Amino acid sequence: MTQQQPVLALDVGGTKLAAGVVARDGTIQSYCQIETAVGEGPTAVVKRLLDLGEQAAIEAGWSGRGSAGAVEAGGSSRGAAEVPLAAVGVGCGGPLDPATGVILGPPGLPGWDAVPLGALVAERFGLPTYVENDATAAALGEYRWSxxxxxxxxxxxxxxxxxxxxxxxxxxxxxxxxxxxxxxxxxxxxxxxxxxxxxxxxxxxxxxxxxxxxxxxxxxxxxxxxxxxxxxxxxxxxxxxxxxxxxxxxxxxxxxxxxxxxxxxxxxxxxxxxxxxxxxxxxxxxxxxxxxxxxxxxxxxxxxxxxxxxxxxRHGEAVGVLGAAAIAYERLGES
Amino acid sequence: MTQQQPVLALDVGGTKLAAGVVARDGTIQSYCQIETAVGEGPTAVVKRLLDLGEQAAIEAGWSGRGSAGAVEAGGSSRGAAEVPLAAVGVGCGGPLDPATGVILGPPGLPGWDAVPLGALVAERFGLPTYVENDATAAALGEYRWSxxxxxxxxxxxxxxxxxxxxxxxxxxxxxxxxxxxxxxxxxxxxxxxxxxxxxxxxxxxxxxxxxxxxxxxxxxxxxxxxxxxxxxxxxxxxxxxxxxxxxxxxxxxxxxxxxxxxxxxxxxxxxxxxxxxxxxxxxxxxxxxxxxxxxxxxxxxxxxxxxxxxxxxRHGEAVGVLGAAAIAYERLGES
The missing domain is CATH 3.30.420.40 (ATPase, nucleotide binding domain)
Known part of the structure; x- marks a missing residue:
């Protein structure tokens, strides 16, 4: 079933935040973008990022928390999703630790020292979350879908x-x-x-x-x-x-x-x-x-x-979202 | 049988030429070294390289042309080797074409434009010959035997x-x-x-x-x-x-x-x-x-x-010969 589920992709740049739902064939089913306003600091920026991700998910037809599988496993009845999402992929400026999803003070994101971005995203969406350096992720997106x-x-x-x-x-x-x-x-x-x-x-x-x-x-x-x-x-x-x-x-x-x-x-x-x-x-x-x-x-x-x-x-502004999505598919081991 | 056969390794540097017979465990069974005298040009230098290789092979107990397998395949009775050699590995300054063994004008070897080094070595020793960039080869030697x-x-x-x-x-x-x-x-x-x-x-x-x-x-x-x-x-x-x-x-x-x-x-x-x-x-x-x-x-x-x-x-001057030997083993597919 997860074969058909799209992923939510979040792209954290120094200038803009982007979010989108991306199907396995690279089709972008929804796309939202706002300014990062990096001066607001990580707490405020992460909150807007999560809201943006939810907006993108809802625009693509997602109606609740967690994938179908995750909901069943958790025994919760909340959020029987019309379009369940398989995972969240996150691209962010490095250095960061892909294993833990912690951001380690990127030059382009002042104040983002030891921000547990992966955990915050996973908590909000109730989905497996995979964090990768944004440019590394974009390389995989280019390879996979260009x-x-x-x-x-x-x-x-x-x-x-x-x-x-x-x-x-x-x-x-x-x-x-x-x-x-x-x-x-x-x-x-x-x-x-x-x-x-x-x-x-x-x-x-x-x-x-x-x-x-x-x-x-x-x-x-x-x-x-x-x-x-x-x-x-x-x-x-x-x-x-x-x-x-x-x-x-x-x-x-x-x-x-x-x-x-x-x-x-x-x-x-x-x-x-x-x-x-x-x-x-x-x-x-x-x-x-x-x-x-x-x-x-x-x-x-x-x-x-x-x-x-x-x-x-060839992807213009969407390259970051496609990259983050490619990471999610790669880590899900479904590629 | 080739599992036990050592390889001959040739190292072509801008300052020195080296040759040695190297066992599968990285033991150097013979080692010879002379100055390159690069000013003499490729024909003279290659001849001295081949002589040096033969000297190293003979010092390690090799007594003739070709490996046991190659001799049988060729139907020749010459050179029933006491210590048959499996192959020759050659490290040389690049650029070069590892597929053909042709040297493509390295900055450190003036005049070596389109020198078919692999073919010349193979002809002299009657053995499968593998040519690689010397520093690339040395990386494999370091990995394999250090x-x-x-x-x-x-x-x-x-x-x-x-x-x-x-x-x-x-x-x-x-x-x-x-x-x-x-x-x-x-x-x-x-x-x-x-x-x-x-x-x-x-x-x-x-x-x-x-x-x-x-x-x-x-x-x-x-x-x-x-x-x-x-x-x-x-x-x-x-x-x-x-x-x-x-x-x-x-x-x-x-x-x-x-x-x-x-x-x-x-x-x-x-x-x-x-x-x-x-x-x-x-x-x-x-x-x-x-x-x-x-x-x-x-x-x-x-x-x-x-x-x-x-x-x-840790290998001092022998690092080039070990690298060339590592390439030979790698390409023989016995690693």
């Missing part, structure tokens, strides 16, 4: 933060520390900018949406850039670069050059067939992809580059 | 060149391009020194023996360093740094700092239980290991660092 036709891919999210996940030989890479690869913390400039992780020169300190905006603000200070006076976002940098502002253009070009170099490193180390770029910053489309792809494939070692391509995710 | 007791390790060789290999969940990582990870081409300084691969700022451009010597020569020029006037090697840099020469010390400290940062990247991306450092430059011992280990574990993401340690290989 039709790329490859067994080896790396997914990189250029979002509020910057991270990624690895699928090798059709399996999600976990690693000894079960972080699934901290790809945002590939160094590109060993004595460069301070990264939120404490080290210097990580890619995340340059190419995350936050870092792009911060670098632009520094570059614009005291200049006549069209960005001057704005509360600059990465989207502003892309837009003003496209419109011809030289300072926005310089910041954007450095971003794509550095991301291209970082992707070349990933191609060299992981030798995937595909590097998939997703996350909010990739809404810039070809303005991002073309220079990154060119730089990455030119600078990677020739045999590794020849075996690989660099593309944009 | 008693580390881990299932996930990364081996990095700091030798004439700089490279590495990955064992994940007890399996040698191959990659879509079958290069096993081009770990020497992890970038540390994206606009930095030109690397032999064509890109800028790869770790190999800083921490290989060749690069350490070159950086020292640049730093010493016009100075009163005790290194002045020497044809500087990486060993000289280590020795003079230990003796207190400030310029040698600065070059060495930058080397260990940069290698430490690179190892932190490897810990972040690959999340191994162990990073094993080998190769000629690691003969510096604690002078290399201590600062590299400290920097790597301090700068890697805390969960990944907590799951990992950084150590020196």
């Amino acid at each position: 039709g790329w036709g490859v067994e080896n891919l790396v997914y990189l999210t250029v979002s509020t933060g910057f991270g990624g996940g690895i699928v090798a030989s059709g399996k999600l890479f976990q690693g000894a520390a079960r972080q699934g690869g901290e790809l945002g913390h590939v160094v590109v400039d060993w004595q460069g900018r301070q990264c939120g992780c404490g080290a210097r020169g990580c890619a995340e300190a340059y190419v995350s949406g936050t870092s792009i905006a911060r670098r632009a603000a520094e570059a614009v200070a005291g200049s006549d850039s069209t960005l001057a006076g704005l509360a600059i976002t990465a989207k502003d940098v892309a837009d003003h670069a496209r419109a011809g502002d030289p300072i926005a253009r310089a910041v954007w070009d450095e971003t794509t050059a550095m991301l291209g170099r970082m992707v070349a490193v990933i191609i060299n180390v992981c030798e995937p067939e595909l590097v998939v770029l997703g996350g909010g910053v990739t809404r810039a489309g070809a303005q991002l992809l073309d220079p990154v792809r060119e730089a990455a494939l030119r600078q990677a070692m020739p045999p590794a580059a020849a075996a690989c391509d660099v593309v944009l995710s | 008693g580390w007791g881990v299932e996930n390790l990364v081996y990095l060789t700091v030798s004439t060149g700089f490279g590495g290999g990955i064992v994940a969940s007890g399996k040698l990582f191959q990659g879509a391009a079958r290069q096993g990870g081009e770990l020497g081409h992890v970038v540390v300084d994206w606009q930095g020194r030109q690397c032999g691969c064509g890109a800028r700022g790869c770790a190999e451009a800083y921490v290989s023996g060749t690069s350490i010597a070159r950086r020292a020569a640049e730093a010493v020029a016009g100075s009163d360093s005790t290194l002045a006037g020497l044809a500087i090697t990486a060993k000289d840099v280590a020795d003079h740094a230990r003796a207190g020469d400030p310029i040698a010390r600065a070059v060495w400290d930058e080397t260990t700092a940069m290698l430490g940062r690179m190892v932190a990247v490897i810990i972040n991306v690959c999340e191994p239980e162990l990073v094993v450092l080998g190769g000629g430059v690691t003969r510096a011992g604690a002078q290399l290991l201590d600062p590299v280990r400290e920097a790597a574990l301090r700068q890697a993401m805390p969960p990944a660092a907590a799951a990992c340690d950084v150590v020196l290989s």
Whole structure:
């Protein structure tokens, strides 16, 4: 019976929270999204996340607590669901502990130290709950439901933060520390900018949406850039670069050059067939992809580059929810 | 019967050639080593490599061409071996094609473009021959015969060149391009020194023996360093740094700092239980290991660092031969 049950998927980003019900074939049956408002702190944000998940579940026809199986097992008569859910998958910025579902102070979620997110979700929905690094989860979603036709891919999210996940030989890479690869913390400039992780020169300190905006603000200070006076976002940098502002253009070009170099490193180390770029910053489309792809494939070692391509995710904003759903199906062992 | 047969292992480095006969339990039954003299070009070097392999085989009791099985299959009466060999494993600098045994122009072996090394070795010894990137092979040797007791390790060789290999969940990582990870081409300084691969700022451009010597020569020029006037090697840099020469010390400290940062990247991306450092430059011992280990574990993401340690290989110069032998056993499918 659980073969037919969809899962609820929750995506906790530094900028937005998303929730959706996802069927086994990757069909998104409901989707809701709100701002994270990370400044409110973990207690308030988690409460809104849980409410959002319930809203998504109800929109998909769910009418109560727990799956049919869980309700029977518990002996409760409450919530005989019209559309029982099999589980909840949660994607969240890392580091976190997938075994316990505890969030371990991600740079993009200030104050989220030792937040027992998995337990809080499981308690609210009465369902088996599986927590994974959001970018790691998204890699599995890309593998499972994007039709790329490859067994080896790396997914990189250029979002509020910057991270990624690895699928090798059709399996999600976990690693000894079960972080699934901290790809945002590939160094590109060993004595460069301070990264939120404490080290210097990580890619995340340059190419995350936050870092792009911060670098632009520094570059614009005291200049006549069209960005001057704005509360600059990465989207502003892309837009003003496209419109011809030289300072926005310089910041954007450095971003794509550095991301291209970082992707070349990933191609060299992981030798995937595909590097998939997703996350909010990739809404810039070809303005991002073309220079990154060119730089990455030119600078990677020739045999590794020849075996690989660099593309944009086809899933847009839903990539996080699909990833969290893929984790739920994977952990349920039904794949 | 092949269960008891040892393998011949050949190790092609930019500085030395090594050959040995290795039993299934990792016992080295014979070992020979000569200088590569890479300037002589591939034809002359390969001939000396084959002679060296024959010498190692004969020292281990081999008395003729081909294994017992191969001789029977070929119908030849020549070489009824007292100690039949099961196969030949060859480790060589990459890029190369493990499927065909063709060497594809490694930076450390100038002129080795499209050298059919596997075919040449197979022809000489009349044995199944398996070619692999030397550092990739060494990772498997470390996994198989070092008693580390881990299932996930990364081996990095700091030798004439700089490279590495990955064992994940007890399996040698191959990659879509079958290069096993081009770990020497992890970038540390994206606009930095030109690397032999064509890109800028790869770790190999800083921490290989060749690069350490070159950086020292640049730093010493016009100075009163005790290194002045020497044809500087990486060993000289280590020795003079230990003796207190400030310029040698600065070059060495930058080397260990940069290698430490690179190892932190490897810990972040690959999340191994162990990073094993080998190769000629690691003969510096604690002078290399201590600062590299400290920097790597301090700068890697805390969960990944907590799951990992950084150590020196226990095999010294024989690590290349053991790696090549491990590849032979692996490919024979007897592991």
